[in-house]
Amino acid sequence: MSAALLLDVAAGGLLLGGLYALIAVGLNLQYGLMRVLNVAHGEFLMIGGYVTYLLHVHAGVDPLVSLVASGPVVFAAGVGVHAVLYRRLLRQERTREELEANSLLISFGLLFILQNGALLLWSADLRGYQYLDQPLRVLGTVFPANRVVAFAMAAIVTAWLLLFLRRTLAGAAVRALMQDPVGARLMGINVARVHALCFGLGVGLAAVSGSLLSMLFELTPFVGLPYTITALVVIILGGLGSVGGSLVGGLILGVVESLGVHFTAPDLRMVISYAVLALVLILRPYGLFNPAAHRPGQSVQA
Amino acid sequence: MNGLQAEYRDIPVLWEVSLHVRAGEIVALVGSNGAGKTTLLKVLSGLREGFLKVARGTLRFGGEGLWGLDPARIVRRGIAHVPEGRHLFPGLTVLENLRLGAYLLASRREAAEALERVIGMLPLLGERRRQLAGTLSGGEQQLVAIGRALMQRPTLLMLDEPSVGLAPRMVATVFELVRRIRAGGVSVLLVEQNVRQALALADRAYVLENGRVVLEGPGTALVEHPKVRRAYLGL
C-alpha cells in the first residue's frame, strides 16, 4: 500500500467530510438550540436535491446557481413548518424530556409526509445528471471535479454561517440562546423568532447540502435518512450545540470512514462510523469539542 | 404590586404580596431561602417558565399594567433583571454579552452610547472586553451581569443575590456600584441574604417569609427590629 494512495483516499474522505459537516451543522443548529431533534433533516436535504435537479434538467440552471434558490426556498419553508408545528410546542415548554419526546414525534411525522409527498410528486425513479464529472488532476492524483467544487461550496456556506454567528447581533443572539436561554430571555431576545430562524437556517443548510450532493449522487425520495443518521453521529462526535465541533467532527468522520473502508470493505462503513462514535463517547462523553464537559448543564461555544 | 398571588404547580408560593418601589429608591427584599424572593423577581420580569403562574393581583409599573407581558415587553418598559446565578453567556466575550444587553435598542448609535456609558462606569469591563465571560472570576462575572442589565437603560434594576459567593472586597464593590447606579437615577430592587449590608444600603426594605410580607419599613429601622435581629442578624 503506497503512501500516495493512502493520502489520496484520506483526501477523498475529507472532501466528503466537508459535506457531512455542513449537514451536521444544520442539524446542530436545531438540536443545540431548541432540543428539537429533527429526524426529517435529511428530507429537507432531499428536497434541496430535487429543486436543483429539476431546475438543472428542466430549466438548464447551473446546479451551483440553483443553491441560491434551494437554500432560501427551503429556509422559508422551514420557518413556515416551525410556525405550524413547533411554535406551540416550544411555547408550552414544560420539561426538557417532554419537549424532546414530542418534537421527535413531530419530526417523524414530518419525515413520512415529506418522503411520501416526494414519492407522489417525483416517483421512486432515480434522478441524476452529469455535472463536472470529469476527473481533476491535483498533485499527481485524481479527484472528481464535482466533489472538489461541492467541498468548496460547502466551505463557503459554512464560512458564511460562522460569520453570521460571530459578527452579527442576530448571530450573537443565537449563540446566547444556545448558551443560556434564561439570560437570553432577560435580554428581550424573542425566543420563538430565533427558534424559527434557526430551524429555517438548519433545514436551509440541509437543502444546500442536498443541492451539492445531487451533483455527486443519484436522488430518490429516500436519500435523506442515512444522511440524518450520519449527521447525528457527527454532532454527537463534535458536541451538541457546538458548530465548530460539527465542522471538525464531519471532516474527521469523512476521513476515518474513507480509510476504514479502504482497509476493510464498504460493507463496514456504518460499523466504522459507530465504532468511532462509541470510542468518543467512552473517552469524551460530551463530544470532542463541547466545553460542557467541564461545565455540566450548559453547552457552550458556537 | 398589590395583593399578588402566584402558584407553582397549583401550590401558592406568594400570598397577597404588596410592595412598591418609588423612583430613585433602593428597596431591599430580604428573607430566608425559599421565602419567595426569587419567584417574586421572576414574576416581575415575566420569566414565568415551567409551572409558575400568577393567580391574581395587580402589577403596575409607571402607571401601566405588566400583566401577562413577556420578558421582551417588560425590558422595553424599563425593568432590567440580573438573575440569581447571573445567567451570563459564558462562551461569548464580555463585549458580546454587553452588546446583547442592548439587543432591543433600536439604533446602533444608541447601543454604542449605552456601551460607552457602561464601560465608563465599569472600566474593568472595557479592559476585559475580548475575554470570554466564562473565564472571568465570580466577582467580575457579577459586574458583567450588572453591566449587561444597565445596557438595557432600565429605570428599575432588579438584582438577585448579587453578593453571593463573592469575596468581601468584591461585595463592597458591588454595593458601591449599586449606590452609583441609584445616583444615576435608576431605582433598585435588591434581593439579598447579606441582610446587614442590604439594609444599610436600602432606603426601605421588606421582609418576606413563606411567601408573605411580614415586615416593611426604612432599612435603618428594620436593622433595629428585634425579629430581624434574631432571625437574620444572629443577634
Next chain:
Amino acid sequence: MGTQIGRRRFLQVAAGSAAALGLPRGTRAQSPVRIGFTLSATGPYAVGAGITQRPNYDLWVEQVNAKGGLAVAGQGRRPIQLVEHDDRSEIETAVRLYEKMVTDDKVDLLLPPWGTAMNFAVGPVASKHGYPLIAPTAASLKLAELGLPSFYGMLAQPDAMMGALAGFLKDVKRAQGLNKVAVIHVSDLFGLEQQGALMPLLKEAGFEIVEAKAYPLGVKDLTDVLKGIKAKGAEVLVGLTYPPDTILATTQAKAVDFNPRVFYTSVGTAFPFFRDRFKESAEGVLGMGAWNPKVPYPGAKAYFDAHVAKHKKEPDRWASAFAYAALQILEETVGKVGLDRPKIKAHLDATRFSTVVGPVKFTKGWNQATPGMVGQWQKGEFEVIWPPERATAKAVVPKPAWG
C-alpha cells in the same frame, strides 16, 4: 424507510385505478378476477420495482381489460381487479402481506414482488397455499434448491448468467490478453450468489483477481473502492450491482478516471435511465442480461411500443420484457385451463410458451429456454452481445474512453 401513510395511499390508488381503467360495458356484470401482489413503493427496492415490474403490470391490466377482461376458460372474459400493497422494501412486511392476500383477501391469483430476496421470502408462502408465482426478477440457486412446487423463475440463474459473462470474458482474454479482474458485489442474496457463481469460473479461466469486495445495499459511496481497484491496475471491472449502485459505480468510476477495458455492471445497466443519465459515457458499458426491440420474437416490438405509448418511457432492456412475458404466460394459461390452481401448475409445467422474450419452457420451475446473456450499450441501444447465437450486435472492446 417506508410508512403507514405510504401503504394507505397505495391502497387508495389501487382501489381508484380499477375504476379509472374504464372497463367496457357488458363486463360489469361479471365478477372481477382479483390479482394480488406487493411491490416496493418505498425503500431501496423501489427504484427497480418502479421501473421493471410496476409499469408492466399496469400495461398488461389495461390491455386485458380493454379486450373485455381476462379470458378464463369456461367463464368468458372477466375484468381484472388488482389488490396491491407497498411492501416498503421490507421482507417481513411482504411475507405478512402475501399471507394476508391469500387468507383474508382470498385473491384469485398472485403476482410476484420485485427482487431476488423478496421472491425468496414470499415464494414459500405462495407455494404453501398452492398459488403459482411467475417471477421475472429472481435469480438464485438457493431459491431453486428450495424446490418450491409452484414457483416459476423467468430469468437465467446465477450459474447461467455468470457462465455467459465468463464465456464472454474468456473470449476477450483470448483475443486481447486481458487478465486482471476486479469484482465488487452488493451484499444481499443477489450479489452473494452471483459472486459465488462467478469466482470459480474466473479462477478456472486463469484470470488474476486483483480485488473482490462486498458493499452494503444502499451504499452511498464507492470512490475509495474504485480508487483502490484502479491503483491495482484492473483491466476488467465486474460489478454485481443493484440499480442505485450501478449508477453510483459508473458515475464514480468516471469521476476518478477509472476506465477499464471491460466495464460490467448488473441490474440497472439495462435501464433507459442509465443511457439518458450517462449519454456518451454509457457507450461500451456492459450489463447483465439483455433484451431489445430488435429481437426476433413475436410481439416484442409491439410490446415496446405499447410500453412507450402508455408510460411515455421505454421499458428497461432486460427484466421488463420478462415481467411482461410472465404475464403473457399467465394470461395464456388461465385462458386454457381457468383459475383452478393445480391445473394452472400442470399447464405451466408442461407447456413451451412463446413470448416477447422468445420461447420459455420451465423445467423444475425454472425457465431453461433463455440462456444467460450479456448486453452492451452501443449508440443508444442495449445490444445483446453474448452468447453469439443470440447477439444483436458485436461487442465493442476495449470500451471507449468516458464521454
